[in-house]
Amino acid sequence: MRSRIRVVLETSARLLRLLSLLQSRRDWSGEDLAGRLEVTTRTVRRDIDKLRGLGYPVHASSGVAGGYRLGAGAALPPLLLDDDEAVAIAVGLRTAAGGTVAGMEESSVRALAKLEQVLPARLRERVGALGAMTVPLNGRGSTVDPDVLILLATACRDHLRVRLDYRSHSGSESTRTVEPHRLVHTGRRWYLVAWDPTRSDWRHFRVDRLRPWTPIGPRFTPRPPPADDLAEYTAEAVAIRPYRYIGRFVLHASAAEVRDVVSPSSGVVEELSETTCLLTTGSNALDAMVVYLAVLGFPFAVVDPPELVDYARRIGTMLTEAGRRRYAGDLGAVSNAETSHLRGLGPTSVQRPG
DSSP: OHHHHHHHHHHHHHHHHHHHHHHHSSOBOHHHHHHHHTSOHHHHHHHHHHHHHTTOOEEEEOSTTOEEEEOOOSSOOOOOOOHHHHHHHHHHHHHHTTSSBTTHHHHHHHHHHHHHHHSOHHHHHHHHHHHHTOOOOSOOOOOBOHHHHHHHHHHHHHTBOEEEEEEOTTOOEEEEEEEEEEEEEOSSOEEEEEEETTTTEEEEEEGGGEEEOSSOOOBOOOOOOSOSOHHHHHHHHHHTTTSSEEEEEEESSOHHHHHHHSOTTTOEEEEOSSSOEEEEEEESOHHHHHHHHHHHTSOEEEEEOTHHHHHHHHHHHHHHHHHHOOOOSOGGGSOHHHHHHHHTSSOSOOSOOO
């Protein structure tokens, strides 16, 4: 009896391991699965049949490129998650509940409630501590349709062309057919990195400005990506290249400190030493760029363009004069010319330049 129980337990553990492997990768060969499980391919086939009997739709294909794939069924079967995966999903659901994906708040809360109900106490405590110590910041970026994200992610994964209507920053409309590569999230916005055959170049498309056509397809042969680090590549594309002026500054602060206040869509931060870093950012106005750097609160020096030094000196003088005294007169009694002068002392905005 004990030997039989041991066999049952070993088989059950192997089935769970097999299911975990099938969920971790899209396609598996029988030989790969057998090697991971340390069993024969015949045992793998028997275990696959057992999973099918439990309701898991495992598809098999024959031939040289044959193998197994866990498909989608009529109902969602149980998923196997390790501790870190469960916490990651719970954190992601909390973020989505107040994030930039339209219509996801309510469904994220429902899914989070179900997940927390079955979390072990040790994991529930970790997730709960994060929620208790996190304060959402209002004023987030534009939201996107989750169905659009899913469609684009599918197109990236399966190498399917997408025809889309796109509205540019200036408001002009165009229709493109692109070869999607990856979705990039900057923390405020979603971008699609795709090859545009019409322009023979890589392009970034803000997902909240595009409307994909359906169905998607046909398939295309993927080309090498434009960069190894797509996050940095996207940051340069949205924070630097679109603007008239490109400024580079040495900041006397660590790269980590500067990244805490400079988002990827505002500038690219490169570490120079433990106490200095290089910030590259773009703007359509040089004075706005200088004010933006001053507001960050870190000592800085201008690398280029050289004319920024004059702007920094002029704005510094203006601020120094303003700090020496407070206007004590009656605005209602001064002349129109003096009122205009007071109102025009400096830039009207200290937001991110551009």
